[in-house]
Amino acid sequence: MADGRIVVSGLTKRYGTLAAVADLSFTVEPGRVTGFLGPNGAGKSTTLRIALGLSRPTSGTATINGSPYRALREPARQVGAVLEASCAHPGRSGRDHLRVICAAAGLPAHRTDEVLAVVGLSPAARRRVKGYSLGMLQRLGIAAALLGDPRVLILDEPANGLDPEGIHWLRALLRTLAGQGRTVLVSSHLLAEMQLLADDVVIIAGGRLVRQGPVADVVTVAAQPPLRIRAPQADALTRALAAAGAAVTAGPDGALRATGIDAPTVARTALAAALEIHELTPEAPDLERAFLDLTAGRAEVR
Numbered sequence: 566m567a568d569g570r571i572v573v574s575g576l577t578k579r580y581g582t583l584a585a586v587a588d589l590s591f592t593v594e595p596g597r598v599t600g601f602l603g604p605n606g607a608g609k610s611t612t613l614r615i616a617l618g619l620s621r622p623t624s625g626t627a628t629i630n631g632s633p634y635r636a637l638r639e640p641a642r643q644v645g646a647v648l649e650a651s652c653a654h655p656g657r658s659g660r661d662h663l664r665v666i667c668a669a670a671g672l673p674a675h676r677t678d679e680v681l682a683v684v685g686l687s688p689a690a691r692r693r694v695k696g697y698s699l700g701m702l703q704r705l706g707i708a709a710a711l712l713g714d715p716r717v718l719i720l721d722e723p724a725n726g727l728d729p730e731g732i733h734w735l736r737a738l739l740r741t742l743a744g745q746g747r748t749v750l751v752s753s754h755l756l757a758e759m760q761l762l763a764d765d766v767v768i769i770a771g772g773r774l775v776r777q778g779p780v781a782d783v784v785t786v787a788a789q790p791p792l793r794i795r796a797p798q799a800d801a802l803t804r805a806l807a808a809a810g811a812a813v814t815a816g817p818d819g820a821l822r823a824t825g826i827d828a829p830t831v832a833r834t835a836l837a838a839a840l841e842i843h844e845l846t847p848e849a850p851d852l853e854r855a856f857l858d859l860t861a862g863r864a865e866v867r
């Protein structure tokens with residue numbers, strides 16, 4: 566019975582002495598869009614390739630619907646994947662490209678026009694792929710992944726090459742697919758976009774899991790947001806906050822920006838020093854900062 570889960574368990578992949586992935590475990594649930602994040606060389610592609618049966622692990626397992634990819638029956642109907650944007654023959658039309666995949670996977674040809682409509686490529690269906698923009702190639706890749714109407718989708722960098730309108734479209738599509746109960750795993754370096762696209766994130770660095778959870782939790786837990794503070798005696802308050810362990814800088818508009826301290830501690834410190842505060846606002850937490858905080862020191866390019 567297909568449970569729609571992607572389960573990575575104790576996964577290790579060594580290339581010589583390098584552990585590209587080291588004892589990595591996480592689960593991706595159906596009905597949600599999960600972002601797979603990590604700095605360059607973190608091991609994302611290695612993990613996805615193993616999950617898709619393109620590479621063998623040194624140890625550990627990656628299963629989809631409870632089985633390793635290679636043991637899945639009719640895998641095209643269970644898992645759709647986009648690993649590279651442009652693997653289509655440039656002289657073929659988008660429609661023909663999809664028909665070839667359909668035939669090879671034993672899928673009905675009528676799926677071609679259905680998926681072209683889903684990704685908004687119907688008007689360009691008969692144009693040669695070599696005339697497609699990067700955004701159109703991304704759409705074509707997603708269309709190919711959808712041909713088998715799979716429960717599980719694995720998309721490597723699907724936002725790459727899309728303009729803001731395209732990203733908006735992608736967001737709506739991924740939400741719709743997850744809303745249909747599908748499992749959607751999306752890797753990306755575009756962290757701000759991932760914050761928009763994903764419900765959950767799995768963050769890895771150096772081949773190891775750094776954090777997994779709902780985007781909102783990861784962002785809040787990981788990044789104590791800087792506080793914007795306005796105070797009439799800014800210099801005195803800066804000294805008091807620094808003594809309390811905060812790092813404080815003054816902005817051009819006279820507001821202070823404090824990190825490494827929470828709002829109650831700022832208020833207590835000001836009260837103890839008999840200093841007024843006129844504004845105390847947390848900056849919006851963001852995934853970019855959480856990501857940098859979490860992967861600090863592990864983000865060396867490998």
Ligand SMILES: Nc1ncnc2c1ncn2[C@@H]1O[C@H](COP(=O)(O)OP(=O)(O)OP(=O)(O)O)[C@@H](O)[C@H]1O
Nearest residue numbers: 580583585603604605606607608609610611612867
């Ligand atoms: N076939 C291979 N032979 C040797 N080393 C490899 C091979 N494939 C990947 N690596 C190494 O394994 C590590 C993880 O690479 P991987 O491509 O999985 O990372 P990534 O997170 O996908 O990075 P990026 O975002 O840059 O694609 C890197 O140090 C990479 O150089």
